[in-house]
Amino acid sequence: MVDLLKIYERLYEYFGPQSWWPAENDFEVAIGAILTQRTTWRNVEKTLEALKQHGVLHPDNILDLSDHSLSSLLRQCGFYKQKTRYLRNFCETLMRDFHGEIASLRKMNFEQAKNWLLSIKGIGPETADSILLYACEFPTFVIDTYTQRIISRLEPATKSSYSALNARFERELPANLEIYRQYHALLVELGKRNCKSQPLCDDCPISVMCSHILKTSRARKEGYR
DNA sequence: GGCCAGGTCAAAG
DNA sequence: CTTTGACATGGC
Numbered sequence: 001m002v003d004l005l006k007i008y009e010r011l012y013e014y015f016g017p018q019s020w021w022p023a024e025n026d027f028e029v030a031i032g033a034i035l036t037q038r039t040t041w042r043n044v045e046k047t048l049e050a051l052k053q054h055g056v057l058h059p060d061n062i063l064d065l066s067d068h069s070l071s072s073l074l075r076q077c078g079f080y081k082q083k084t085r086y087l088r089n090f091c092e093t094l095m096r097d098f099h100g101e102i103a104s105l106r107k108m109n110f111e112q113a114k115n116w117l118l119s120i121k122g123i124g125p126e127t128a129d130s131i132l133l134y135a136c137e138f139p140t141f142v143i144d145t146y147t148q149r150i151i152s153r154l155e156p157a158t159k160s161s162y163s164a165l166n167a168r169f170e171r172e173l174p175a176n177l178e179i180y181r182q183y184h185a186l187l188v189e190l191g192k193r194n195c196k197s198q199p200l201c202d203d204c205p206i207s208v209m210c211s212h213i214l215k216t217s218r219a220r221k222e223g224y225r
Numbered sequence: 226g227g228c229c230a231g232g233t234c235a236a237a238g
Numbered sequence: 239c240t241t242t243g244a245c246a247t248g249g250c
Contacts, residue, residue, distance in 0.1 A: 032231095034232095037232040038231085040229090040247095042230090043248060079232090082245055121233085124233045145231080145232080161240090
């Protein structure tokens with residue numbers, strides 16, 4: 001078994017602190033989490049910008065749009081008809097239950113908040129955890145395809161289902177909001193740069209770090225808190 | 226032109 | 239409970 005904390009330290013040393021989640025407020029975090037499903041953040045940014053320019057970065061305003069107007073605003077980020085439904089589902093439920101205030105989720109316990117999110121069609125485990133971690137300050141570890149890919153290369157035998165990996169990261173790491181936020185962002189950064197082919201790593205741009213990822217880790221306390 | 230991107234859902238096996 | 243196909247545009 002690889003040492004997950006050690007990997008975190010190596011990634012942090014190599015890439016430095018990441019500024020996630022880029023957004024002006026918790027609602028924008030949540031919208032971005034839905035829009036970025038299987039989509040580059042680049043395209044999501046353009047879509048978020050379009051929504052802002054139309055002054056509809058708020059659940060009320062989004063619900064006022066016709067299906068046609070909303071989906072034309074979402075076109076650039078792909079799966080736009082599906083995401084039109086997902087976004088509507090989310091905004092409707094958010095208005096119905098919390099008057100559009102995501103901050104209300106913080107007053108619930110973690111289980112309740114996550115179940116509330118998962119009950120919305122269009123929000124699965126990763127999107128839910130992303131919202132909980134980056135918009136609501138719950139220390140829950142987000143597992144994405146990069147994380148699954150990286151772990152399965154380091155440990156080909158490990159079961160990499162969402163819940164198994166999420167449980168493992170949370171078991172082996174200190175339950176710390178800032179570490180969870182940084183670590184997930186760092187894994188995405190590694191995943192984006194790493195070569196797509198098997199295995200980790202050899203000819204990818206950061207092969208030196210990959211081959212030494214489990215060794216020589218200087219203790220690095222800053223950024224933990 | 227081919228492959229992939231910060232997943233989710235519904236339908237099958 | 240795990241696997242498969244659909245969903246769609248944009249970048250390299």
